[in-house]
Amino acid sequence: MAGNSEDEIISDDVKFGFQRPEMYELKLAGTATVYDRHVFLCYKSHEVWPSHLESSDSDPLPKLFAATLKARRDDIKLKTILTICEVREDIGLSDGDVLIFPDMIKYRNLKESDVDAFVEDVLVSGKPWTSGPQETISGSYVFVCSHNNRDRRCGVCGPILIEEFSKAIESKDLTNEVHVAACSHVGGHKYAGNVIIYSTDKEGKVAGHWYGYVTPDEVPILLDEHIGEGKILERLWRGQMGLHTEITNKVNELSVLSGTTVDKKGNAPVETASQGCCQGAAGFSCCRDANAEGKEVEKGQGRLPSCFRKWDQPEVYTAIGVVGAVAVVAVAYGFYKKSR
Structure with a gap:
């Protein structure tokens, strides 16, 4: 946003950035894409990527790579997704380089004429590429969606986060251990x-964790706690590579058991036709006891009202929503812990 006036920058932040009303x-839990392997193709700068980079006639390499993956989808055993990342010579990413996670490998200088053979060798057959050496990469890789021409929200938030990560990485002397780069659309602008x-845990396993609603304030926390200690920032966690389906199934089970559903905007739950709120959410019941209606329980010198007797209906729904959200994150995080 260089060259913009201060008023324009503030306006962008309010409309599309970290102050936007929808934040x-x-x-977030369970919103990550379903996949088992992530391929990144390094290509130009995020500032010049068109809206639909993988189908742009002006960008033949990513277009051909995406089309070949789609054509060979039934031949590829692992569910593989392709994302474009920017060229960053300072962290060793050049035009045409390919990064593959969780394998933690890199191939250099892929060209259009190489795509068919590369997909066949590496992604279909699971063998090293016959036309180029395989390099092992180490450390942690942080990818931030900055695809401005696809969605202005990521176009505003992404570059700011990359700058904050870069500053924090340098100040914490992590330059050789943590690498950050812009990436294209990953779903969920x-x-x-x-x-x-993408980072390696204490057991040597590589995991890919997705976060949403990240602001500059969370950057040092992600570096210190997620990368440094292997802790998940639960309130911003979208999911993990290879776990999405299991999480979604458990979330759906919780919704059925609790007798509540959540609308598409994430608003407070409402009762389903088959069950009332007496089923509770995660062991929480909002029902009144018919026999205890109007009764109060003495405890010391104070008197406690019956369960939610004085609560308004919106307050009850809000309580269910909070407990349900905690349950969802707990289930998702439980899967993460088991996978480590």
Whole structure:
């Protein structure tokens, strides 16, 4: 946003950035894409990427790579997604380089004429590429969606987060351990800032974690706690590579058991036709006891009202929503802990 006036920058932040009204409105757990392997193609700068980069006639390499993956989809055993990342010579990413997670490998200088053979060798057959050496990469990789021409929200939030990550990485002397780069659309621009972190845990396993609604305030926390200690920032966690389906199934089970549903905007739950709120959410019941209606329980010198007897209906729904959200995150985080 260089060259913009201060008023324009403030306006962008209010409309599309971290101050936009929709921030924190939606639940995040279970919103990550379903996949088992992530391929990144390094290509130009995020500032010049068109809206639909993988189908742009002006960008033949990513277009051909995406089309070939789609054509060979049934031959590829692992569910593989392709994302474009920017060229960053300072962290060793050049035009045409390919990064593959969780394998933690890199191939250099892929050209259009190489795509068919590369997909066949590496992604279909699971073998090293016959036309180029395989390099092992180490450390942690942080990808921040900054695809401005696809969605202005990521276009505003992404570059700010990259700058904050770069500053924090340098100040914490992590330059050789943590690498950050802009990436193209990963799904869920409404959750901007969107961050994906690939890092190795204490057991040597590589995990890919997705975060949404990330602001500059969370950057040092993600570096210190997620990358440094292996802790998940639960309130911003969207999901993990390879776990999405399991999480979604558990979330759906919770919704059925609790007798509540959540609308598409993430608003307070409402009762389903088959069950009332007496089923409770995560062991929480909002029902009144018919026999205890109007009764009060003495405790010391105070008197406690019956369960929610004086609560308004919106307050009850809000309580259910809070407990349900906690349950969803707990289930998702439980899967993460088991996978480590």
